[in-house]
Amino acid sequence: MGKYRLVLALIVLSFTALSAEAPRQALVIGNGKYAKDAALKNPTNDAKAVSDALRALGWEVTTLINADRRAMMKSAATFRDKLSQVRGSTALFFYAGHGMQLSGENYLIPVGSVIESEDDIRSEAFPMAEIQMAVEDSGASTSVVILDACRDNPFAKKGTRSGAKTRGLSVVAAPITGGTAVIFATSPNDVAQDGEGLNGVFTEALLKYLPQESLKIEDVMKRVRQEVMVKTQGKQQPWSSFSMSDDFYFSAKPKTASLQQETVTKPAVAKAETSASASNSQGAGNQDSASFQTAYVLPSTLWLNVNGPADGIEVIVNGKKLGETPLTVKVDRVEQKLELKHPDWKPYAVSLKPDKEVHISIQPQMEHSTAFVLRDLQGRKLAAENRIVSGRRQRKASIGIAWGSLAVFGVGGLTSIIAGADASSLTKKREAAVDPAEYESLDDRLAAANAAYRFGSSLSIVGGSVGILSLALSPNVKTMEKNILSLDEQIEALKDKQ
Numbered sequence: 224m225g226k227y228r229l230v231l232a233l234i235v236l237s238f239t240a241l242s243a244e245a246p247r248q249a250l251v252i253g254n255g256k257y258a259k260d261a262a263l264k265n266p267t268n269d270a271k272a273v274s275d276a277l278r279a280l281g282w283e284v285t286t287l288i289n290a291d292r293r294a295m296m297k298s299a300a301t302f303r304d305k306l307s308q309v310r311g312s313t314a315l316f317f318y319a320g321h322g323m324q325l326s327g328e329n330y331l332i333p334v335g336s337v338i339e340s341e342d343d344i345r346s347e348a349f350p351m352a353e354i355q356m357a358v359e360d361s362g363a364s365t366s367v368v369i370l371d372a373c374r375d376n377p378f379a380k381k382g383t384r385s386g387a388k389t390r391g392l393s394v395v396a397a398p399i400t401g402g403t404a405v406i407f408a409t410s411p412n413d414v415a416q417d418g419e420g421l422n423g424v425f426t427e428a429l430l431k432y433l434p435q436e437s438l439k440i441e442d443v444m445k446r447v448r449q450e451v452m453v454k455t456q457g458k459q460q461p462w463s464s465f466s467m468s469d470d471f472y473f474s475a476k477p478k479t480a481s482l483q484q485e486t487v488t489k490p491a492v493a494k495a496e497t498s499a500s501a502s503n504s505q506g507a508g509n510q511d512s513a514s515f516q517t518a519y520v521l522p523s524t525l526w527l528n529v530n531g532p533a534d535g536i537e538v539i540v541n542g543k544k545l546g547e548t549p550l551t552v553k554v555d556r557v558e559q560k561l562e563l564k565h566p567d568w569k570p571y572a573v574s575l576k577p578d579k580e581v582h583i584s585i586q587p588q589m590e591h592s593t594a595f596v597l598r599d600l601q602g603r604k605l606a607a608e609n610r611i612v613s614g615r616r617q618r619k620a621s622i623g624i625a626w627g628s629l630a631v632f633g634v635g636g637l638t639s640i641i642a643g644a645d646a647s648s649l650t651k652k653r654e655a656a657v658d659p660a661e662y663e664s665l666d667d668r669l670a671a672a673n674a675a676y677r678f679g680s681s682l683s684i685v686g687g688s689v690g691i692l693s694l695a696l697s698p699n700v701k702t703m704e705k706n707i708l709s710l711d712e713q714i715e716a717l718k719d720k721q
Contacts, residue, residue, distance in 0.1 A: 245364060247313040247475060249277050249284045250302045250354075254320030254334050256289040266319035269371060269426040273317050276433050281475030282315065292333040295349045299357045306361030314363040316354050319426060322372030328352065331372055364402065365471060367440070371408040371425050402467040404440055408451075410462045410530075410549045425451055425461055436474035441465055441586065443473065448528065448584050457526065457551055464532045465588055525577055527554045528584040529561070536565040536589075561585065567595040597717045604710040607703060614698030621697035628690030635682025642675035 253270025255263040267288050274286040283305075287298055306312045321332035325341060330348035332338070338347050351370075358366045408425035422430065428450040432443045441463075448461045529538045531548040538550045539562040545552050548563070556577045563571040568589045575583060591599075649672055653665040 245311045245313055246309050247282045247315070248302065248305050249274075249282045249315040249317065250287075250298055251277070251284055251317045252287045252290055252295065252298070252320070252331075253318075254289055254332065256334050257321065257332070257336075261321065263320065265421065265423045265426070266371070268421045269319035269423055270317070272422060272430050273319075273426065273433075276430055277315070277473070279434065280436070280473050289334045291335045292347060292349055295331070295333050296353065299353045302354075303357035303361045306358065306363045310362040311364040312361065313365045313367075314358045314361065315367040315369070316358075317369045317371075319371040319423065322370065323348070329370075365467075366402070367404045367406070367471075369406045369429075371423055402469065402471060403465070404467065404471070405464045406444060407462040409459045424454055424459060428454075433473055436472065436477050438472070440467070440471045440473065445584055445586065448530075448586075452526070452528065452551075452584075460528060460530070460549060460551060462530055462549060463586060465586075466532075467588075523556050524553050525556055525583060527552055527559070527561075527575075529563070530584070530586050531563055531565075531571075532568070532587075532589050533565075536563050536568060538563060563587065563589065566592065568592055593717055593720060597714065600710055600714050600717065604707060604714065607707050607710065610698075611700060611703045611707070614700045614703055618697045618700055621693040624693040625690040628686045628688075628693065631686030632683050632690065633686075635679045635684070635686055638679030639676050639683060640679075642672050642679055646672035646676055 251270050251274045253266040253268070255266035257263065270286055270288060274284045277284050285298060285302065285305075287294060290298065302314070302316075306314050318331055323330055323332065323344070325344050329351040330344055331351060333347070333349050336343075336347040338344055354368070408423065420427065425447070428447040429443075431450070432438060432446045435443070438446075444461065444463045448463075451459050451461050527540070527550075529548055529550045529552075534548055536548040538545050538548060538552075540552075540554060540559050542560075559575040559577075561573050561575055569592050571587050571589050573585070573587070575585075577583065646669055649665055649669040653662060653669060656662040656665055
């Protein structure tokens with residue numbers, strides 16, 4: 224009977240483990256205690272508030288406040304290790320503070336940084352690539368990156384030459400995971416506002432909608448974007464890019480949203496006699512439908528915000544090109560046919576029927592075009608071929624090192640054998656010696672033989688270890704060749720589709 228109970232307990236534990244949700248790990252950093260004119264008042268409050276909100280939603284959170292570069296580098300490694308404990312974990316990184324870009328690479332500014340040149344940026348700032356690599360190396364299944372780091376800052380002005388692009392942040396290369404989301408407090412290459420209250424404008428809106436367990440991440444960002452644009456009169460436009468295979472909720476246990484919960488409460492518009500610009504600043508409060516109809520009339524135009532998965536995508540409304548993403552434009556309050564076109568993306572089209580909206584935000588999840596995917600695969604194949612060439616060279620060098628190490632191993636072994644035999648013979652002769660002078664001479668020779676034996680043994684161990692390590696650490700060229708074959712198959716399949 225005891226055996227059956229044990230088996231039953233193991234079965235229950237197994238099902239419990241299988242049904243348990245993958246852990247959710249968050250790393251939150253808020254840097255505001257910069258020197259003199261670079262100081263920010265809100266990031267530390269932002270980081271603490273976001274940490275509390277995530278913990279309430281079931282996340283395990285690591286929070287750093289006013290961290291220097293060493294602490295940020297260490298936190299990235301610890302973040303990776305925690306995520307690695309369970310494959311398929313969910314990773315979230317939030318940062319508030321100063322940030323800048325240099326040659327297309329994003330850097331977050333640690334507290335205590337002294338930046339006077341481009342070289343200082345690379346040595347003093349924290350590269351966002353560290354977070355990307357940490358998440359990819361951990362085997363996380365889903366990653367969310369939220370950067371409220373687009374604030375204009377004095378570091379960018381004195382740390383770069385005129386030819387380097389530093390305004391705001393560039394588009395982040397998302398970690399390669401099953402589902403990814405990248406969120407900026409404002410559009411790439413633009414700057415965000417620090418805010419007048421306890422929190423930044425973006426984070427204040429994020430904290431309002433983050434705890435709503437019925438909202439998917441895309442819905443949260445739609446509401447955040449709308450609120451930020453109303454508060455800043457369109458000067459700040461949060462930007463986000465999603466590549467999710469499943470619905471993602473910030474809550475570990477999302478609630479099923481009713482129709483009423485899913486309805487977006489739109490900011491009230493201005494009264495008929497006020498101007499359009501005044502309406503954007505005054506109409507921030509929420510009104511019920513009755514007061515909306517009796518106290519307000521809808522303007523004949525509305526703001527259309529279009530933000531695709533990348534910048535530079537053509538925005539066409541009713542057959543007329545209005546610009547490229549990211550785009551905010553005023554349009555007539557009539558049915559609009561919106562089209563997005565770009566050689567790297569499959570065409571996207573949708574019809575918009577304005578109701579009571581002041582703003583309409585569109586953030587479509589577009590798929591890459593076949594031509595783009597083909598170019599990407601061909602680029603990856605070329606890179607893999609270059610790695611194979613380099614890998615073969617390294618493999619050849621490793622074999623050479625291994626042969627050299629084998630020679631060292633042989634010399635050391637032979638030396639230890641000869642010295643050991645000599646020491647054994649000298650020991651017997653010393654024991655038989657009667658003359659003190661002869662005994663002393665034999666004792667000296669015995670000490671030298673023992674030293675030679677130890678040296679030979681050490682040489683043999685070092686030679687053998689180096690040889691084994693050189694072969695073990697050399698690139699696996701066969702695996703690289705299999706990867707190229709796989710890429711070839713994918714390329715041929717895409718060409719057949721074309």
